Amino acid sequence: GENVEQHPSTLSVQEGDSAVIKCTYSDSASNYFPWYKQELGKGPQLIIDIRSNVGEKKDQRIAVTLNKTAKHFSLHITETQPEDSAVYFCAATYSGYALNFGKGTSLLVTP
Amino acid sequence: KAGVTQTPRYLIKTRGQQVTLSCSPISGHRSVSWYQQTPGQGLQFLFEYFSETQRNKGNFPGRFSGRQFSNSRSEMNVSTLELGDSALYLCASSDRTESYGYTFGSGTRLTVV
Numbered sequence: 001g002e003n004v005e006q007h008p009s010t011l012s013v014q015e016g017d018s019a020v021i022k023c024t025y026s027d028s029a030s031n032y033f034p035w036y037k038q039e040l041g042k043g044p045q046l047i048i049d050i051r052s053n054v055g056e057k058k059d060q061r062i063a064v065t066l067n068k069t070a071k072h073f074s075l076h077i078t079e080t081q082p083e084d085s086a087v088y089f090c091a092a093t094y095s096g097y098a099l100n101f102g103k104g105t106s107l108l109v110t111p
Numbered sequence: 112k113a114g115v116t117q118t119p120r121y122l123i124k125t126r127g128q129q130v131t132l133s134c135s136p137i138s139g140h141r142s143v144s145w146y147q148q149t150p151g152q153g154l155q156f157l158f159e160y161f162s163e164t165q166r167n168k169g170n171f172p173g174r175f176s177g178r179q180f181s182n183s184r185s186e187m188n189v190s191t192l193e194l195g196d197s198a199l200y201l202c203a204s205s206d207r208t209e210s211y212g213y214t215f216g217s218g219t220r221l222t223v224v
Contacts, residue, residue, distance in 0.1 A: 044201070
């Protein structure tokens with residue numbers, strides 16, 4: 001089955017800096033790659049996603065890049081703010097079924 | 112529009128008991144998935160239902176089961192609870208027509224003692 005590895009497990013940045021989280025996947029059939037943000041006491045919230053026919057997608061301060069050949073994808077957050085502090089999860093799946101999640105990255109943005 | 116609603120939010124059960132968790136998806140969403148979240152194993156897929164049919168199942172023992180009703184509401188059941196079943200159980204719904212994106216509820220925190 002699909003195996004998703006996520007790095008780093010923790011990340012601390014200063015407000016205004018950029019943050020990058022990287023994931024690799026094992027199943028070349030995976031074609032959908034969402035990113036979720038989970039705050040304390042809440043469920044994961046979808047923040048951006050990308051399909052395998054696209055190499056990059058951007059939404060304001062958040063961008064995701066996908067390299068199908070190398071089987072890795074990354075989340076980029078620019079101009080970080082304290083409210084970006086949370087746990088971020090990447091996931092990979094074929095056609096949206098059964099999301100396979102990475103272990104998560106705890107992001108801390110310090111003022 | 113209302114989000115995904117899970118009840119109860121917290122639950123404490125004794126080993127050997129059984130438990131039923133409930134999920135009301137976003138109105139109009141016909142796909143409902145369940146995930147187990149633990150510190151050690153992370154987020155793991157349990158099963159997915161679409162129009163009352165289980166379409167996908169994760170690698171969990173048969174003690175974990177679920178169902179979906181005609182109004183898309185879903186329940187999951189865990190029988191013969193074990194200490195290791197203590198976890199946050201998350202439900203997610205999707206319309207699966209325009210987007211693959213799933214919206215998660217806040218979860219039910221199950222503690223088995």
